[in-house]
Amino acid sequence: DxxxxxxxxxxxxxxxxxVFLECVQDMDHENMFWYRQDPGLGLRLIYFSxxxxxxxxxxIPEGYSVSREKKERFSLILESxxxxxxxxxxxxxxxxxxxxxxxxxxxxxxxxx
Amino acid sequence: EDQVTQSPExxxxxxxxxxxxxxSYTVSGLRGLFWYRQDPGKGPEFLxxxxxxxxxxxxxxxxxxxxxxxxxxxxxxxKPEDSATYLCAVLPGGYQKVTFGIGTKLQVIP
Numbered sequence: 266d267x268x269x270x271x272x273x274x275x276x277x278x279x280x281x282x283x284v285f286l287e288c289v290q291d292m293d294h295e296n297m298f299w300y301r302q303d304p305g306l307g308l309r310l311i312y313f314s315x316x317x318x319x320x321x322x323x324x325i326p327e328g329y330s331v332s333r334e335k336k337e338r339f340s341l342i343l344e345s346x347x348x349x350x351x352x353x354x355x356x357x358x359x360x361x362x363x364x365x366x367x368x369x370x371x372x373x374x375x376x377x378x
Numbered sequence: 379e380d381q382v383t384q385s386p387e388x389x390x391x392x393x394x395x396x397x398x399x400x401x402s403y404t405v406s407g408l409r410g411l412f413w414y415r416q417d418p419g420k421g422p423e424f425l426x427x428x429x430x431x432x433x434x435x436x437x438x439x440x441x442x443x444x445x446x447x448x449x450x451x452x453x454x455x456x457k458p459e460d461s462a463t464y465l466c467a468v469l470p471g472g473y474q475k476v477t478f479g480i481g482t483k484l485q486v487i488p
Binding site: 269305306307308310313323355357366367368369370371372374 | 412414420421424427467478479
């Protein structure tokens with residue numbers, strides 16, 4: 266089975282800190298995605314990547330950046346954390362877009378205080 | 379703009395009481411419609427992909443169907459372990475980005 270591993274299940278950070286969320290997949294998938302999930306708003310796409318060193322903005326990229334230096338690893342960076350970035354962050358990967366759906370990680374619950 | 383609307387927002391069923399969840403969508407040329415299951419505090423788990431109107435997929439007590447405007451997830455004789463949030467998502471033609479619905483939270487009471 267494909268596994269998508271997110272480095273932390275729970276994180277608490279202070280306002281203004283730089284935060285790194287790490288995601289690793291083990292099945293050589295081309296495509297990787299970062300979402301945030303909030304009650305009543307559902308899953309919203311932050312950034313995605315179709316290849317190493319390649320990135321595309323999603324629907325809500327403001328305040329975030331990403332890095333994909335290796336195919337298996339996709340990192341989400343909060344440049345200066347703010348309280349409105351408190352959320353559940355989900356990483357996903359897929360072999361091809363729209364083929365077999367996405368495989369999601371277990372999520373990181375980030376609280377910014 | 380692509381839109382996905384799921385109804386109801388929440389559904390409470392007695393064990394064994396069959397029902398259906400609805401996913402209505404507006405998209406430019408559907409390439410695929412996906413159903414996911416999400417348990418509390420976990421990431422969504424892929425269930426089905428449907429590609430064209432009339433298609434059906436089944437897995438245990440779940441059956442997904444697709445028309446040109448909506449998809450249904452039918453749950454037959456549900457059990458308490460079917461309790462979860464069910465998410466619908468669409469992939470439009472000529473584009474790479476999936477749009478998710480907010481989900482239906484299903485609770486099955488023993």
